[in-house]
Amino acid sequence: xxxxxxxxxxxxxxxxxxxxxxxxxxxxxxxxxxxxxxxxxxxxxxxxxxxxxxxxxxxxxxxxxxxxxxxxxxxxxxxxxxxxxxxxxxxxxxxxxxxxxxxxxxxxxxxxxxxxxxxxxxxxxxxxxxxxxxxxxxxxxxxxxxxxxxxxxxxxxxxxxxxxxxxxxxxxxxxxxxxxxxxxxxxxxxxxxxxxxxxxxxxxxxxxxxxxxxxxxxxxxxxxxxxxxxxxxxxxxxxxxxxxxxxxxxxxxxxxxx
Numbered sequence: 249x250x251x252x253x254x255x256x257x258x259x260x261x262x263x264x265x266x267x268x269x270x271x272x273x274x275x276x277x278x279x280x281x282x283x284x285x286x287x288x289x290x291x292x293x294x295x296x297x298x299x300x301x302x303x304x305x306x307x308x309x310x311x312x313x314x315x316x317x318x319x320x321x322x323x324x325x326x327x328x329x330x331x332x333x334x335x336x337x338x339x340x341x342x343x344x345x346x347x348x349x350x351x352x353x354x355x356x357x358x359x360x361x362x363x364x365x366x367x368x369x370x371x372x373x374x375x376x377x378x379x380x381x382x383x384x385x386x387x388x389x390x391x392x393x394x395x396x397x398x399x400x401x402x403x404x405x406x407x408x409x410x411x412x413x414x415x416x417x418x419x420x421x422x423x424x425x426x427x428x429x430x431x432x433x434x435x436x437x438x439x440x441x442x443x444x445x446x447x448x449x450x451x452x453x454x455x456x457x458x459x460x461x462x463x464x465x466x467x468x469x470x471x472x473x474x475x476x477x478x479x480x481x482x483x484x485x486x487x488x489x490x491x492x493x494x495x496x497x498x499x500x501x502x503x504x505x506x
Contacts, residue, residue, distance in 0.1 A: 251379055251445070254375070254391075254395055255398070257395075257401075257402045259434050261401070261403060261434075262437070263409065263431045265405060266426075266427050266429075267409070267427060268409070268410040268414065269413040269427050279486050282490065284407030285474050285475075286478045286490030286491040287490035288408060288474055289475055289478065289494065290491040290496070291400050291495070292404060292470050294495045294502070295397055295401065295498050296462075299374070300463035301319055301323070303378075303459055304322060307456040318457050319460040319463075322461040322463070323463055324464060325464065326370065326467075327468050329461070330366075330465045334366070334472070337362060361429055364412055367465075368433065369436055370461075370469065371437055371462075371466065372439065372440030373461075374397065375441045376441030378393070379441065379444075380447070380451045381451075381452070392505040395505060396502045396505035397502070400497070405437075408434070409430045410430070412429065413426040413429065413430030413431075416429055475487075475491075478490070478491075
């Protein structure tokens with residue numbers, strides 16, 4: 249039961265964020281949006297380091313000076329995986345009018361949701377891999393540490409849900425429809441995490457590679473999408489402050505609970 253709750257926590261963050269459409273009249277102000285994007289970036293970077301890359305290196309300690317090797321390979325593969333997904337799935341980034349990926353007749357709303365769903369894949373995988381390691385009895389992974397990762401991702405999913413649902417309502421959609429679209433953008437996380445859990449026996453031998461793979465994919469999302477979007481428009485330090493806060497909170501969660 250505790251494992252299932254842990255897997256659903258990130259999705260709860262997205263759902264609560266999407267629910268803001270019932271309380272806010274308009275889309276988020278640019279400054280707030282920048283701060284939230286920066287915050288999400290900070291959480292993801294800190295989670296990639298403390299919850300994924302460092303454990304991946306620790307798991308490979310028996311390799312001695314080559315303990316970095318599985319983490320390096322997994323990280324590179326995570327970057328390449330998201331790079332290819334970016335090329336083959338039509339999607340639209342926030343505040344952009346030019347779709348990426350192959351040409352498509354999909355609606356703007358659909359492609360915006362696809363963009364968010366695309367970068368939710370590594371987050372769901374990260375949570376699933378950590379809990380799979382926990383279920384396997386690995387001493388280096390504690391429930392509190394796995395919970396810290398789930399809570400950290402949920403925190404950064406809250407603004408993500410709001411950033412999706414509020415613009416959809418502003419474009420003329422109903423609050424209910426905007427909420428459902430925002431919520432569904434995060435459904436891939438618990439689904440991906442559950443699939444990873446079901447494959448625990450197969451996952452365990454490759455745990456260092458999979459942890460670092462998720463880290464690479466998350467860093468790709470930060471560099472390719474979140475930070476550029478946070479830097480659009482008039483220059484300000486809001487996104488930088490948001491990044492610092494997100495990084496600090498995730499670092500403290502992981503160290504305190506891990």
